[in-house]
Amino acid sequence: MRDRTVLHVEDNEYNRKIVRQLLSRTPYKLLEAADGEEGVAVAQRELPDLILMDVQLPKLSGLDATRLLRADPRTARIPLVVVTSFALSGDDRRAMDAGASAYLAKPYSPRDLLALIHKFLPEN
C-alpha cells in the first residue's frame, strides 16, 4: 500500500512548520501550498488522500478553493478539513456549506489535528 498523502494549504510558514513536524513521525506524505490557487492546483495534480485547508488565504479564499475542489469530479470525494479562524463566528457553518468534511477551529491543538487526520486516514 502506497504512503497516503496529506495536502496542507496554509499561508503562514510557522503553522506549516508545526504540521510538518507533527507528521514527521507518521507514515503520511505531506504536500504543502501557500495560497488558495496553488492549493487547488496541487490537489488537482496530486489527488491527495486528505486536504487541510485554512480559511483565510491569499489569491483564493479557503472556502472558494473548497467549492472549486468539490465541483471537480476528481477531487470531489477527497476528505477536506477546513481550519476556521473562529468557530463561533459562523465560519464553521460556512465551511460545511462549502463542502468541508470537517472543521477545526484555530488555534487548534496539534494533538487534536493529529487525531482528526487519524480519523480520516486510519494507520492500520
Added chain:
Amino acid sequence: MLRVSAPERVAPPVVALLASPLGILVRAVARIRASVHIKLLAGFLLITLLFIAMSAVSLRTVAETARQTNLLDEAHERVGWSRQIEHALAMQMHFTAMALLSKDADIVALILRENNRFNDTLARLEKAAPPEERALIQDIRGSQDDAMATVADIANAVRDGRLADAMTALRTRQEPTYRKIETLVGSLVAAEETRMASLRASIAAASRYSLRMMAGFAVASIVLALLGGFVISWSFILPVREAHGFLSEVAQGRFGGTIVVPNRDEFGALAEHMNWMSRELRRLDDEQRVAAETLHSLNDRLALASRAKSEFLANMSHELRTPLNAILGFTEIMLDELYGEVPPTLREPLVDIQTNGRHLLRLINDVLDLSKIEAGRFELGVDEYSVQEIVDVVRASLRSLALEKGLTFTARVAPDIPPARGDGRRITQCLLNLAGNALKFTRQGRVDIDVRLDGAWLVYRVSDTGIGIPKNEVENIFAEFRQVDTTITREYGGTGLGLSITKRLVEMHGGRIGVESELGKGSTFFFTVPLHTDGGRA
C-alpha cells in the same frame, strides 16, 4: 412654486359666471377696501333705501289722486248748483205766467222767493267757480237783474190792470232774457262737465302711473336685491373656496403655494396670513428635509464605519489567532516531545507559555464576542437543544478543575424539561461562565448547578460557597472588565468579560440575569431564558 388660481377650483357653472361681467362685479366688490361688516351693512342699506323711495313715491301718488278727487267733487257740486239755478229760473217763469193768468199781484212774492234762491245759489257758485267762469256768472247775474226789473214792470202793469202791456213785456223782454239765462247756465254746466271729464281722465292716468311706478320699483328692488346678494355673497365665497383648495394642498404636504384673492377685507388679510403660514411651512419643511438628508448621510457614514469596524475585527481575529496558533502549537509539540526529550527545568516555563497563551486566546475570544454584540452583528444560532446535554457538557468541562480544587460539584436538572429552542451553544457558554467563575472563586465547599422549568421559562442556577460579593459591588458585577478588586484577577485569573458577555447573551434570548450573594458565605448566580425563543432583542 405652486400657484393656485381661481377658476381651477370652482365648479364649471361658476366658471362661466365668473367670466361674465357679473364676475368682474364680484371681483370689484371683493377689491373694495372695507370690512365684511361694512359691505354687508351697505348691501342691506341699499335695499332699505330702495323700499323707502318706493314708499315715498306711492304716498305722493295717493295724495295727488285725493286732491283731484276733491276737485271732481267740487265740480260736481257746482253742476248741482247750476241745475238749481235752472230750476229756480223755470219756477220764476212759471210764477210770472201764473201772475199774468190769475191777475194776482201776490204771486210776485213767490217770484221774489225764487229769485232769492237763484241769487243765493249763484253767489255760492261764483264763490266756488274757477276764475274763467266768473265772466259767465256776471252775465247770468246781469240777465237775472234785467229779468227782475221786467218782473217788477209786469207786476206793476198787472196791478194797474194794463194786461196788454204786461203781456207785451213778458213776450218781448222777459222770455228772451230767460232764454239767454238758460243758455248761459247751460254753457256753465257744459264747462263744468268738461272739467269733470278731464279730472276723471287725469285721476285714471295718475292711478295707472302709480301702478306702473309700484311695479317698476318692485322689479328693480328684487333685481337689485338678488344682484347685491349674489355679488356680496360671492365676494365672500370666492376667497373661502380658494382657502379650501389652498388648505387641501397644505394638508397633502404641498407647502409653499400662494393663495390669490382679490379681497381687501378680512378675507384678504386671512389670505395674507395663509401665504405667510405656507412660506413658513415650506421653510420648516426644507430645513427638516435638509436635516433629514444630513442625518441620512451621517447614518450611511456610520453604517460604513460600523462595517469597517466589523471587518477590522474579523481581520484582527484571524491576524491574532495565526501567530497564537503557532505559539500554542509549538509549545504543545515541544511538550509532546516531538522535538525530543524536554529537560525537567524547561517543562515548567513551557507550561507557563501554554497557560498564558490560552489566557490570551480567551481574552481575544471574549473581546471579539463583546465587540460583535455591541456592533449588533452578533446572531444567535437558533436550533433545538437539550438542557440535560448542556449541563453534561459543562460538568464534563469543569469536572477536572473541581477535582483539582477538592470541591463538591453537582448538577441537577428537573426531569420534566422538554426539548428547548434557542442557541444551545451560547447557553452552554453562559452556564460554563457562571460555573467556571463559581469554581474559580470557591476555595472549599461546593458548587451546585440546578435547572428547572418555571412556566414557559428555564431557570439556571449556580450556587457556591465562595468568597461572595460585597453589596455595593453587586450592581457593577455585570459591567465589562469588572472584578471586585484587581488583585482578584491576579489570584483567580479570568478576563473580567465573562459575566458581561453572559448578560448580553441571556438578554439576546429575551431573558434576564441576577445574583444573590453574601460576603464570605457564597453567591447564587441565576439566569432565565424562554423555553422556546427565536432570539429576543439584539
